[in-house]
Amino acid sequence: MEERFEPNIVAFLCNWCSYAGADLAGTSRMQYPPNVHIVRVMCTGRINPLFVVNAFQQGADGVLVSGCHPGECHYREGNYHARRRFTLLRELLVFTGVDRRRFNMSWVSASEGAKWREVVREAVEMAREAGPFEQFRREMIGW
Amino acid sequence: MDLEKLRAAAGNVLSRDDIGYLIGWGVGSYGFRTAPLFLRDAGEVHRLTFSPLCGSNLAVFLTMEYDVAAPAKGAAAKERIAVMVKGCDSRAVVQQIVERGVDRERLFLVGCPCEGVVDPGKVEKKFPGTVEPVRAGWENGAVVFWTGGQKVTLPGEEVLSAGCLDCSHPNPVLADIMPCEEVKLRRLAAREDVSMFEQKSSADRWLYWKRIFNTCIRCYACRNACPLCYCSDCLLERLSPAWLFRSVNLSENAAFHLARAFHLAGRCVECGACERACPVEVPLMLLNRKLAREVYERYGFQPGLDPDSPPFQAAFRPDDSEEFIL
Structure with missing residues (x-):
């Protein structure tokens, strides 16, 4: 039987909403694909777009950014800034030929464990369809 | 373009008490x-020139000046x-004023x-x-060169930078x-490079960018020529x-170009100085224009x-578009 490609997804989660949402999914014993590697940040506004580029360089097949719903940012406006930034970053990545399905963003609140599960499933499926990311992955020689 | 008028005005500016110095263009040491x-x-204003060869953006020097230490207390303004x-x-x-990179009060x-500046790649081929050293000027919408004792007139489309052909300002x-x-505003050619590229x-x-990123030698001339890349502590040089690793390879070059373009999103004024400074003809403006278009359309x-x-x-x-959010 041919083995299914299992993508690596790096997920940058806001401490106040999505990280707690993912925690809720865990404590509620919801099953979701184990392909996501979560990086907790204090706010989506703290995520430098270069984090995303660096994640792709270092072996991610997909990147997910998730934070509070608009209007619910712990710091009042961080997610609004992130939304502008990552809309542009995604257009730039797509323009250089990176598959549109590799980079996603979502709003998941602390009470939305079930939504988190769906978001992860969707992101993993999309990255799986896009296949392994090799375009500008860093070649680790002698590491 | 009356050079004598410009030089006279520059002389008047320099004789004012509040002006320290003037940054302008001078004749270069070779070619174009x-x-x-x-x-x-x-008394030195005769060294000034202004012609289609003045492709560099002198605003780069303003932010360098601004970084010098403030004068001691009580010193003159x-x-x-x-x-x-x-x-x-x-x-x-x-844009520098908007970002408070320079102080409007200190500028004149x-x-x-x-009417457009020449593209070094295009004139090198001609x-x-x-x-x-070549002299050049604008004449009735065309560009004229005096080289080797001859006067050569060429239409703008053949020698001007691509960005100048549909210059908006x-x-x-x-x-x-x-x-x-x-x-007068004259659009010599509509530029559709971004939308054409998107159709691929x-x-x-x-494949296209892979070839381009592989040719980049990471000399950072584009950054140095850009009036809006002026952070004194540039992330490209942070250890x-x-x-970014300093090695010149596809991965780091791609990350560099993405970072450079992204840092200019909503800031790039499309002067094209980066592209004219590039020794290996990387189409930097294609990335910049893509982002400028997104910023304008969205x-x-x-x-x-x-x-x-x-x-x-x-x-x-609060109502910014968010159509890609899951």
Whole structure:
């Protein structure tokens, strides 16, 4: 039987909403694909777009950014800034030929464990369809 | 373009008490080059020039000056810097003012309406191996060169930078004096490079950029020529944390170009100085124009026009588009 490609997804989660949402999914014993590697940040506004580029360089097949719903940012406006930034970053990545399905963003609140599960499933499926990311992955020689 | 009028005006500016020095263009040492010229003496204005060869953006020097230490307490007010600006250069200055990279009070802008500057790659193909300094000018919409004792007239389309062919602001948007008459807006060619490139398939787009990123030698000339890449502590040179490795390979080059383009999103005024500075002809403006178009179409924002507007990336609207969010 041919083995299914299992993508690596790096997920940058806001401490106040999505990280707690993912925690809720865990404590509620919801099953979701184990392909996501979560990086907790204090706010989506703290995520430098270069984090995303660096994640792709270092072996991610997909990147997910998730934070509070608009209007619910712990710091009042961080997610609004992130939304502008990552809309542009995604257009730039797509323009250089990176598959549109590799980079996603979502709003998941602390009470939305079930939504988190769906978001992860969707992101993993999309990255799986896009296949392994090799375009500008860093070649680790002698590491 | 009346050079004598411009020089006379520059002389008047330099004889003012509040002006420290003037940054302008001088004749270069070879071929189609011009060199930046820093003048303190009104008697030296004959060294100034302004022609289609003045492709560099002199606004880069303003932010360097601003970084020098503040004068001691009680010292006289700092001198003002006069600078010659084309239409696009003035937009860069406006953007610097918006970002508080420079202090408007310390600037004195000498506006130079411009009918387009030459693309070094294009003129090199027209006049291969020219070493003697060339003179150039605009004449009835065409570009004229005096080289080897001959006068050569060429249509703008053949020698001007691609960005100049559909220039939207040939006249300075901000200037303290304008010694010469304004020029008419004329779009020689509509530029559709971004939309044409978008029609390619994802794989073809990457094949193109892979080739381009592989040719880049990471000399950072594009950064140094850019009036808006002026952070004194550039992330490209940081070692801790090392955002980018210094090795020149596809991965790091791709990350560099993405970072450079992204840092100019909503800031780039499309003067094209980066592209003219590039020794390996990387189409940097294709990335810049893509982002400029996204910023304009999605958020209706154009940088470098209004000194009182907020910086694009420091602002937001609650109803910004979010169609890609899961």
